[in-house]
Amino acid sequence: MLIHSATQLLTLKGGPQRGRDLGSLGIIEDGAVLIRGEKIAAIGRSDELRASLPGEPSLDATGCVVMPGFVDPHTHLIWGGDRSAEFAMKMSGMHYLDILASGGGIISTVRATRTASIETLISQARPRLLRMFAHGTTTAEAKTGYGLQTATELRLLKALLVLDHESPMDISITFLGAHAIAPEYKDDPQGYTDLVSCTMLPIVRQWWEVHAPRLPLPFVDVFCEDKAFNLEQSRQILGAAGELGFPLKIHADEFDNIGGTSLAVELGAVSADHLVKTSGADIAALARSDTVAVSLPCTPFGLAEHEYTPAEKIIDAGGILALATDCNPGTAWNESMQFAIALACRYMKLTPAQAVAASTINAAHAIRRADRIGSIEEGKQADLLILSVPDYRHLGYRFGTNLVKQVVKHGRVYSVDVGYYRTA
């Protein structure tokens, strides 16, 4: 199949895009992409490819932007329960501790997740995954972390494998048993740290070999913050994970700067995520490394806070910056990478071109899949988007809606355009 006549074809060729190179879109005007099976077979100008391929089935992208599918490298896709009432309390000015006392906060999600069956968890996650896909995300990372006990964490892993298998979307799975201190251990955080590092991780390793023998190991992630796992506990968990062969990620510097980002670099983590309170020394460490800085602008927005990732400093230093939604029930229930881009342009002062690169090729690097996805290059997976706009800068410029018209995933075309039809 030949997708042709794209007003702008963004290839995002090469990468990762570091520092001031961020935003190199590799635009071909009046561009075309040839798809063979699930792969990209050729890229070029429409007139040339059309002339050389008479009779090829075609998809006309006149007036549209064609670009790689978004890669969302940080989501908490799967959880139980409903915290919409808690949001209303927060906006009424109720204090965090009073919300906790009234049964809210992350532990309420943990409670609901533990009591939910795998069928319930899957059926609640499915519409979130559908929304992501309809908004142009073709590959998403998704974490466990609302179980905080071995059996539930394994149920979440299993649910994510099922969703990955049944959905057109590809899911990159992360084990986040260290998302918070489990309620049973609230007075013994070291005890829970030992449980994760000495018991859960070896069990997950074995479980994965049985349940997903053909897939690479999942990422292991830890929430490194004053109120969760301190630096030494984070080092213990990630160190144990590394010895077991897991690739590593970290939540760092969302509320406090306690050294998580530099730890991630030291341990060779694939990414360090959040990065709001990140210090100059941390940024310098990032810039010397291949650890991707994953910024989550939906989180400060969701909390109505005004401090975002110091993106310009990370870019100036030469770091690799990516964007993600952080989709989760506590701080940022948003499935759309387009909205993360709109925030990044406004509050992190990225250009639309930088934000697009941070949401595609660099985001693919943040989940170690840049060999297959994140750009439109010969031999890569045919994962791409047809936007209903003639200029990629409508991303960022416009907000609150969906500019994707069609999603191409593994070479198959799905229509997701906004619309309505009369039913009664």
Next chain:
Amino acid sequence: MLIHSATQLLTLKGGPQRGRDLGSLGIIEDGAVLIRGEKIAAIGRSDELRASLPGEPSLDATGCVVMPGFVDPHTHLIWGGDRSAEFAMKMSGMHYLDILASGGGIISTVRATRTASIETLISQARPRLLRMFAHGTTTAEAKTGYGLQTATELRLLKALLVLDHESPMDISITFLGAHAIAPEYKDDPQGYTDLVSCTMLPIVRQWWEVHAPRLPLPFVDVFCEDKAFNLEQSRQILGAAGELGFPLKIHADEFDNIGGTSLAVELGAVSADHLVKTSGADIAALARSDTVAVSLPCTPFGLAEHEYTPAEKIIDAGGILALATDCNPGTAWNESMQFAIALACRYMKLTPAQAVAASTINAAHAIRRADRIGSIEEGKQADLLILSVPDYRHLGYRFGTNLVKQVVKHGRVYSVDVGYYRTA
């Protein structure tokens, strides 16, 4: 047709909701609405209405919220041209005057609008209207104002009448010849003020009687700011409009406080819109009046500014607060009232209940249609939404996506749910 089993049916009965009454949703749990033709015929509990109406065709809203359609009382729906490149320049830190010099700013939209045919203007506005409808807006106000010359302003009025006629959406039309000083008059703002008040308004009055004899007169609006029409010029235009029988609106206090809001109250305007720099005296005047304060939170968001309408002060004083998108190409291209609600909860500290009332019944008051729309009451237009969520507080809590599953407009059901289907 009976819509039944709504987890929450929000009636928004009564209104307008003033001051601390704002947020009275009139919730019926397990609620039902009976629709006969284009009107609402009965409201009640599902068990009672179902028992009394055996055999009635039904629509099951189990697990869903049913609520009035959103009313968007301030949009600039119709324009020509494309300013996405200008957005990228702004985010790169380019100064406003340099953008103007490079051909950007409102005058670039005026130039493109003047040269566009009515067919082009309509075909560009149509997808915006479709997005509004798909996001749950069942009635939208829409302004002229990118013509700034009589012929183009009339073409915009005509295009809006066509769109109102062809679309399931209802459009409430506003004449905004006084949107900016026309470029031909940049050194003679008083000359343009005279043109609007002495020439355009009488022409519009006559034109309307010919082209829309059965519709009430459109609103007349003016942009009252230091950089547009000063207080005396605004008074001249609105005064002339009032004498011709037009109902009035005003853009006031977006960037400067020069008295526009108090002028609106003095002249009995239906609404005063923007209201960011509004003074205590203006708020006191609003609170004693029936002039609706229409807040446009997408505009400071779009501009990455941090100052929003002082909503709490307006509520505390007893004013009538409404929300709108301000959908426009310069500062806020967003068609979704759901996103205006998400912003209002975060940056104006409205509760989701207050934001919902401000987007329905109070917004209907802001365009003088509260007798027909804005609430679910017997005899009103059957304009309502079925949301794919079990609690109305998902509005506000969630952002960046669309929670509407079905739109009921004039009693007809349209499916707009997020989704995808494979096409190749």
